[in-house]
Each structure stands twice: as C-alpha cells, then as structure tokens.
Amino acid sequence: MELTEAIILSVLAASTPLLLAATGELVAERSGVLNLGVEGMMIVGAACAFGGAWLTGSIIIGALCGMFAGVLMSLLFAAMALGLAVNQVATGLALTIFGVGLSGLIGARFVGERITPAPHLHIPYVSDIPLIGHILFGEDGFVYLSLALVVAVWWFLYRMRAGLILRACGDNHVSAHALGYPVLKIRMYAVMFGGACAGLAGAYLPLAYTPFFIPGMTAGRGWIALALTVFASWLPGRLVIGAYLFGAVTILQLHAQGAGIGIPSQFMSSLPYLATVIVLVLLSRARTGGSTAPAALGTVFVPDR
C-alpha cells in the first residue's frame, strides 16, 4: 500500500515538468511554430528559478523568475524565427546550445546550495485518507497548476475564437493572413506562452523535484516534451496520458534499479529515451492515413505586401 502510494506520488512528480513543457510547446506548434529550444528554455528557467527562490526564500518568486527567463529565451527565438524568418529547426538548436551554456553560467554560484522545496497541499483529514487522500489532495501546487493549465489550453483552443484563429495560423498561414489576422504577432504570443511554460517546467525541477540545482539537470526532458506533442497528436487531453506514461517509465525503472533485478542500471536509465523512439515510430506508423500535425508546422512565413 505504502509503496504503491510512493510510486504514484513520484510518477506524478516526474510527469509534471514534462506536462508543463509539452503544454506550452503544443500551443506554439498549434500556431505553426516548431520551437526545438524547449530544453534550453527549461534549463535556463531551472537556473533562474533556483536563484530567485534561493535569494528571496520564496518558491512563488522562484517560479516567476523561471517563467520570466523562459519568456525572454522564447523572445530570442521569436526574433530569429519570426522576425528574421530563419529556419526554425536551426534556431531551436541554437537556443538549446545557448541555454545549456547560459544556465551553467547563471547556476554556477548556486551549485551546492539547498532550499526548502515547494510545500505540499494538506487539508486536515481529507489528505489523510489512505492512498487517494494523499495522492489527490497532497500534491505540491505545480501538479494542480499543470492539470489546470491543460484544461485552460483545451478551452482556449477549442472553445474560444482566439484559439480558433491561433489554430488557423498553424494550419494555413497564408489564408489566415489573407483574412487579416496578424500571423506573426499571434505566433509570437504562442511562442512566448511556450517559453513561460518551459520556464515553469524547468523551475519545477529545482523548486519541487529536487531542492537543489545541478548543471544539466533537465537531462533531455525538454526533448521528451517535444516528442510528447507528437505522441498526443497535438491534442491537449492526450498530453496528460502521454506525460504520465513517460513519468511512469522513468519512475518504474528507478524502482526496478532499487529492487536489484540484475539488469545494469544504465540500461534501465536508457528506457525513457528508448521508449520515446519506439513510441514515435509506432505512432507515426499508425498514422499513415494522413498526418495530424498542424499543416504549416515549422514553415517560415514572410507576409506579402
């Protein structure tokens, strides 16, 4: 019972950064922008969030610092990919390379420091119900926030006019432009939202997951988040399933290592990465009838005047 509870709790914790980052990227991709810099925005977000929280002692200020850093990084991407019409793949790679270096530079003075991690919700009696009480009512704020964000994004994309316009930009930017919508501006906002989410996802790692900062602590989570948007066929609801599945793979391999099942730990550690490859192949294969990706994803748009 207690082990089950511990496993479920750690799966939720491991999934949350993936879900946050993937939700942001999903909005950006729905507007037609492929930002491969998620990993870079996340790691800079992590460094800034830890710095903010360590200096002020406030988790909320830390999280805001992370989001702000993510937005700044995403604006750099937007200036290049939207403003200068540079190839989005190359720009995203540049953002990641730059972000990894920058986070090391920012985070260097915080390595070895500790903070008090984000508190977990505690409702008297309710949170003490065996198993479900702790799981449903005893998480840290980020977990609830990430789920609320998915609902909000779904509502925005499918129930609001602005969401429809954003999706139109992602599916056919020429038509959206012809209808008079400011494609580049809309895409910029979408990219900024993606940056804020990636920054928040990065912030989760040193603020709640482990209470300290290590260089390179995102360890490819930004890339897995990118794969999750493909996994989810660009649908917010399926992101939740995908993120929790990947969180489960990460945690189960850790528990399997702990149980000493005789497989070298490195092979177990490589499972989330291998799972990503396999899932991408299986999904792409199942989708031979036509792609569900936004039709204009990753294409450069320069308005004709």
Place this chain on the structure above:
Amino acid sequence: MQLILEKRAERSKTVALASPLIAIGLTIVTMTILFMVLGKNPISALYVYFIVPLADGYSLQEIAVKATPLVMIAIGLSLCYLANAWNIGAEGQFLMGAVAGSWIAVKTQGTGAGHWVLPAMLLLGALAGALYALIPAICKVRFGASEILTSLMLVYVVDLLLDYLVRGPWRDPQGFNFPTTAEFDPVATVPTLIEGGRLHLGSILALVVVAAGAVLLGKTIKGFEIRVVGAAPRAARFGGFNANQLILLTFAISGALSGLAGIIEVAGPVGHLQPGISPGYGFTAIIVAFLGRLNPIGILIAGLFLALTFIGGEQAQITMKIPLDVTKVFQGILLFYVLACDSLILYRFRIVSSSPQVARGAH
C-alpha cells in the same frame, strides 16, 4: 514606421561572403559585454581567447587536434542539412564509433596482435557510426518518425552504454576503480605526426574528408541530387530523384564520419575509453556546419575557429578564472548571429510607414 523583411530578387553574393565575418564580429561585441558583466577585463579576456592560443606551437597543434573531430562531423552534417535531413544526433554516432572501435582495442589488449588492429578499429568505428545513424533515418523513411527527436534520443542511450562498459566489463583492473579502460596498446593507437607532438594522423584524414566532401558536392551527380532535394523538393521529384534514398545516404555518410571521428579521438588524443571523451563535439559541429555555410572549405575554416574557442576557453579558465560555460554561451550566440546574417542573404530590411490608411490599403 515599421521594419519589414523583403525577399531579394536573387541571393546576395556580397552578403553570402560577408555573413560569417559579420556574425563573428557581432559575437565578439556581445562577448565583450558579457565579460564586462562578469567583471573581467574584456580586452585581456578576448586576448586570452583568440590570440594566446595562436602564439605557441603546442596550442597550435592542440587547435588542429580539436578541429579534427569538429570538421569530420560537420562535413557529414552539412550533407544531411543540404538534403533537408536533420541529423542532430552526431554526438551519439561519435560515441558509438568510439565504443565499437574500442571493442577491438580492448579485446586485443596484450595479445601481441599485429598492425591490422588500428585500421580494423577505424573501419568498425565508421561502420558502427553509420549503422547507428541509420536507425533514425530508417524510422524517418519507413515510418515517418521525426528524425530530429529520434536521433537526439539515441545520444542519451549510447552515452549510458559507454558508461556501463567502462564501469563494468571493460574496466581496467589496474585502474584503481576509475571508470576507464586500460591505455590502448601502441598498435591500437593513432600515430602522431611529429615525435612527442600532439598532431596525429587523424588531422590528415580530416583534410581528406574535406577534399572528398568538396568533390562529392561540386563534381558528382549525387552531390547535385543532395542539393536539389534540399533546396527544391518539387523540382527534385520531377527530376526523379529519390528523396528517401538520399536521407538514408546522407545519414549513413554523416554517421560514418562521426563514428570515425569518435574512434580517432579515443585511439588518438585520449588513448583509452572513458566517459566524457567528447566536450560536445557532435553539437558544436552543428555550429561549425552552419558557420561554414554548409561548404566543405568553409567548414574547415569554421572548425579551426571553433577549436580556437575551445582552447581559448580552457586558457581563460586557467589564467582568468572565466567559467568554461562561457565557451558554450559564446558558441550559442555565434550560431544565432550566423543564422540571422544568413537570413539577410535571402531577405533585406525595408522601413515602411505603417500609418493606418496604408496598412488597410495593403490588405
């Protein structure tokens, strides 16, 4: 007043030549600001970064040694990028080549095997790199899975494999429990060019690769097909070029070159297999490929320049206590500027007035 991009009627040749230089200039300006923010004297920092390594023979050799893997990998990557195939897992293919080649070195250790060992290692390294690169290529061609994500995921996998091997079955019994294989035998080592120097045979191989790349792209039909598929996919279809086959081919070449670079690095400058054999060569090579404008000669120059920043970065850490991460920031900024300047080859800026009437009239 508004700044807009306007497509040029044709590619600007002047900007094409000047763009890498403008990018380097802008990067140096940005770095000056960064050094000042870090509280370091920018003049002496730039001096340590770019001039000191050029001043003595030892660091000049070291630049060539660092440029060797960068150039080899970047030549392969440039073929991929020209064909619009996004191999970003060169780091993984580099490590896979290093692991596979090291297998022969470890197995023949102390057996008195002859001079066939090194050539066999290089061949196996290149082959393993090519096969490892073909995984994402096949996933792309056969199933339509994004080669960007799969090639990157495989970097983490082989990194863990290497870690397992040097901590487990291949660990040096006399190595005081350090995660490393024993030093390779002399027959399993890439010979140096000068007695007691650092420059090794691999650098010559890198030059051969540059020449081969130039011939392939400039003088052969395959090279032409690669460029057309990337630049004008529709024209390529009309021309009957097989885009899928070219993805497989460019990934295989790129993987082979990365794998070769990997085993050369291990059997040459490093001398044994251990974790951390690459300071991110596979990723830096992406910058080299773009800075060199996806042109073999350009890549050679760009490779030497980025190698200079590695050496300069190490110097700056030792003499001025500037963190090594500054080098990565530098490389990232450089890639940004290169891409931004490249955009000006195809587009130009124009200032337009954006008064409401004009804007409405334009729509």
